[in-house]
Amino acid sequence: MAAEGSSIDALGQFELVPVFGRIGASVGFTQSSAHMLLVVGLITLLLMAGIGARAVIPGRLQALTESLYEFIQDMVVSQVGEEGKRYFPFVFTLFMFILFGNLIGLFPFAFTFTSHIAVTFALAAIVFVLITVVALRLHGLKFFGYFFPEGAPLWLAPIIIPVEIVSYLSRPVSLSIRLFANMVAGHVMLQVFASFIVMLGGLGLIGKIVAVGPLALNVVLIGFEILVGFLQAYVFAILTSIYLHDAVHLH
Amino acid sequence: MNEQNGFEERLREARGRHGLDRAAQEQGSGASGLPGGSMGLGLRAGIEVVSALIAGVALGWVLDRWLGTFPWLLLLGFVLGAAAGILNVYRLFAPRRGIH
Known part of the structure; x- marks a missing residue:
């Protein structure tokens, strides 16, 4: 799969394949959807097992669950303010889904569903619709004043308003592209260096010795990818909270 | 307790x-609590510009298809997207407008 002949197929790993035989094919149930379900199951299991004990002195699982929970809660409250607690479940769900999606993609034979723009854009679109609805419900028509900052000269309105609208519309685009690009770049690099190992390995003894180089690099890259996976889930969650802050307070 | x-x-x-x-x-x-680092900041700025351009061009293109004025609104959208991209990058570096 990795290196057929001497060509490097770096993008083949992102191809969608229907799973579960004929039933899966007829409803378009791909390995991407299967991994999403798996991630949802894993998160549910972790949280259920984590809070099951309810010990005063937490065990390992409980400590992990509690620190994830408090990490996101602190972030939401510090970014949005006390009224941000209402949106904590949403941000926590997003964060866990993206974090587990990023991390599960690092396992052999697994698929990274966050490496598809359709998935990341769908998540960003949910955030975009939510912040718009929250702003409209809390502020009504005053929300549209957001597109024209107070104190700006009125004759600039024909320029400022379209630019502000485009800037507002670019939020889900930048949110989705950031996550998608990071995941694709990381997995393409892993694939390319993995192909080097296979190709060099076929070149006799010297090739096998040289192949240690890309192998070492891939070990480092895997560690780096764990960092990137966590960081991108964090960035997605914190940008969601910043947008929620804008929606709630509307400067 | x-x-x-x-x-x-x-x-x-x-x-x-x-x-x-x-x-x-x-x-x-x-300022916003996001992880810093010059490389990350540069990437963020680039993504902000590109996504604003995409949003502007897409908006112009959709309006063009709707109104049948093919190239003009797309070009206008491109200019607006570029301006919005610069605005986004400015907001990235400017201190956040706080809670009034």
């Missing part, structure tokens, strides 16, 4: 002794 308060107190002391809290404060760099 008293016992737990004592625990929090001791935990804070221990964290302070090992310099954990200070490290956490320094890590949360950047």
Whole structure:
């Protein structure tokens, strides 16, 4: 799969394949959807097992669950303010889904569903619709004043308003592209260096010795990818909270 | 309850002794609480510009298809997208407008 002949197929790993035989094919149930379900199951299991004990002195699982929970809660409250607690479940769900999606993609034979723009854009679109609805419900028509900052000269309105609208519309685009690009770049690099190992390995003894180089690099890259996976889930969650802050307070 | 308060107190002391809290404060760099670093900041700025361009061009293109004025609104959308991209990058570096 990795290196057929001497060509490097770096993008083949992102191809969608229907799973579960004929039933899966007829409803378009791909390995991407299967991994999403798996991630949802894993998160549910972790949280259920984590809070099951309810010990005063937490065990390992409980400590992990509690620190994830408090990490996101602190972030939401510090970014949005006390009224941000209402949106904590949403941000926590997003964060866990993206974090587990990023991390599960690092396992052999697994698929990274966050490496598809359709998935990341769908998540960003949910955030975009939510912040718009929250702003409209809390502020009504005053929300549209957001597109024209107070104190700006009125004759600039024909320029400022379209630019502000485009800037507002670019939020889900930048949110989705950031996550998608990071995941694709990381997995393409892993694939390319993995192909080097296979190709060099076929070149006799010297090739096998040289192949240690890309192998070492891939070990480092895997560690780096764990960092990137966590960081991108964090960035997605914190940008969601910043947008929620804008929606709630509307400067 | 008293016992737990004592625990929090001791935990804070221990964290302070090992310099954990200070490290956490320094890590949360950047005005918005996002992770800093010049490479990350550069990438963020690039993504902001590109996504604003995409949003502007897409908006212009959709309006063009709707109104049948093919190239003009797309070109206008491109200009607006470029302006919005610069605005986004400016917002990235400018201090956030706080809670009034």
